[in-house]
Every structure is written in structure tokens, then in C-alpha cells.
Amino acid sequence: MAVAFQSGEAERIIVAPTGRLIVPPLTDTSGAPALSLVVPTLNERENIADFLAAVRRNLDSAIPGDYEVIVVDDDSADRTWEIAAGLMSEFPELRVVRRQNEGGLAVAVIRGWQVARGRIVGTINADFQHPPDVLPRLVERTHGADLVVATRHSDGGGLGDWGMMRRASSWGAARIGRWLLPQVYARVSDPLSGCYLVRRDAIQGVELRPLGYKSLMELLVRGRIGEIHECGYEMRRRVRGQSKVHALHPLQYLRHVMRLRAAAGEVRREPRAR
Numbered sequence: 001m002a003v004a005f006q007s008g009e010a011e012r013i014i015v016a017p018t019g020r021l022i023v024p025p026l027t028d029t030s031g032a033p034a035l036s037l038v039v040p041t042l043n044e045r046e047n048i049a050d051f052l053a054a055v056r057r058n059l060d061s062a063i064p065g066d067y068e069v070i071v072v073d074d075d076s077a078d079r080t081w082e083i084a085a086g087l088m089s090e091f092p093e094l095r096v097v098r099r100q101n102e103g104g105l106a107v108a109v110i111r112g113w114q115v116a117r118g119r120i121v122g123t124i125n126a127d128f129q130h131p132p133d134v135l136p137r138l139v140e141r142t143h144g145a146d147l148v149v150a151t152r153h154s155d156g157g158g159l160g161d162w163g164m165m166r167r168a169s170s171w172g173a174a175r176i177g178r179w180l181l182p183q184v185y186a187r188v189s190d191p192l193s194g195c196y197l198v199r200r201d202a203i204q205g206v207e208l209r210p211l212g213y214k215s216l217m218e219l220l221v222r223g224r225i226g227e228i229h230e231c232g233y234e235m236r237r238r239v240r241g242q243s244k245v246h247a248l249h250p251l252q253y254l255r256h257v258m259r260l261r262a263a264a265g266e267v268r269r270e271p272r273a274r
């Protein structure tokens, strides 16, 4: 069923940027919000309206008037982009990107940051698996940090009501990561987290090249990230809609880890600036 747009909403849908994955510096910092939060979506029709309402409640309590939320939808067949766009008149901090020319979760997040206006950028999933009430706690911990990670593996975090299969595959992915990217695991308890906030200037101007689902480990290898804070949370089981994880994702993850391993070696071999 098509959504009835208020005047101007359809025109305000943003076409996704293309080309190299580089987050630009802010040109005009005067009106810049503190935070740009990207919500990547693919067929999240059942979650999107309630999820955005929950994000709004939490950010209004933490940083009223000082944030924007950017939905980056991959032209979902269930028209998630249209539902999100239909909420923009009522929710002035909301922007919607409809991406029709490429795919991939990690790339979607970076495309959102490329249109972001905030001094801090971040991401959270749209399916309530990251509880939106983690957001005020993440914002609170940004003081003095380049990166704040919502973690399942320290600070009271956990895998909540996850089933055995998901726990086993998450454990396997972390084992592989710890083995092949030890320098990343030495810095963060949960580099596979899909919920975190990062200072724009720690990643701006750097070409990012993620594959598949995981964006945080990409930033940890290629970004200029110094101080890191963490914030524990209990991950939830998905209640509505379906996971988009498919059989190719573990292979993509492995390729991404190998690519980062090579990149990390190059970074280490670069001579120090004098």
C-alpha cells in the first residue's frame, strides 16, 4: 500500500552518494548538530515507525534539537524508504536516503555519513536488537572519546535472549577476528558491534573499503582513532521482520578481515612522520 506523502516529502528523499567511500569534513560548522545517527534499513516495514519513535524519545531526552537521524534504505521491496519519508513532516530531525545503485550494510552506513552534518556520526540497527535506550548512555560517554562502542562483551553487556546458533556463529566470527586482527581486538571488546558513535574528524578524508556487514573494524584499522570508550548493553532477539544475514556473509566477513589484515600491515610499515 502506498503511503500518502505530505507536501514536499517525496522531493526531500535524498539520492545516495556514489563514488569513493570518503566522509568529507564539515564545511559549515555553525549549524552542525552534535550527532548524525544512521539507521540502515532493508525491508524493515514492520519496525521502522516504532523504532524511529523510540530513537526520537531517547535523543530528545539526551540532546534535544542537537541531532539528526538518517535512514539509509536500499530501495526495499517493502517500501521502508516510503514509510520513513512519510514521517519526516512530523519528525524534523529525520532525513531519508534511498539507495538504488549498490548494496551492502557497511557501505550503506558510510553513504549515510557522507550526507551527515554532525560533528559525531554513528549507527544503530532498525530492528530493536540494539535497544534504543543505549543511545543516551553512548552520548554521555562521548566526552573525551573518539569512539564509543555499544558492547556485548564487557561493562555488563550480553547476548540476552539470543539462541544457540546465533551465539555460536558470533563466537566463531570473534575467534577468527581475534586471530587475524589481534590489534583490533586489543582495543575494543566488541569490534563486530553494529552500534557505535565516532567523531567525524577521526574518519574524515580516509577512504573506507568495507565488505559485507561490519563497519566498525574498518574504522578501527583505517581511521585515526585514539581514545575509545565502551558502553555495555544486552542484545535482543529480533521480534518483527527477518534477519537479512545470508549464507555468503561469513565468506564476505573473512574476505573483509583478510583485506584489513593486509591494510594494517601497510599502515605499520609506513615510516613515522618526523
Ligand SMILES: Nc1nc2c(ncn2[C@@H]2O[C@H](COP(=O)(O)OP(=O)(O)O)[C@@H](O)[C@H]2O)c(=O)[nH]1
Binding pocket: 039, 040, 041, 042, 043, 044, 072, 073, 074, 103, 104, 105, 108, 124, 125, 126, 127, 129, 238, 242, 243, 244, 245
Ligand atoms: N541499507 C541496508 N541495510 C541493511 C542491509 N542488510 C541489513 N540491513 C539493516 O541492517 C540492520 C541489521 O541487519 P539484520 O539483518 O538484522 O542483521 P543481523 O542482526 O545480523 O541478523 C537492520 O536494520 C537491517 O534492516 C543492506 O544490505 N542495506
Ligand SMILES: [Mg+2]
Binding pocket: 125, 127, 129, 238, 243
Ligand atoms: Mg538484526
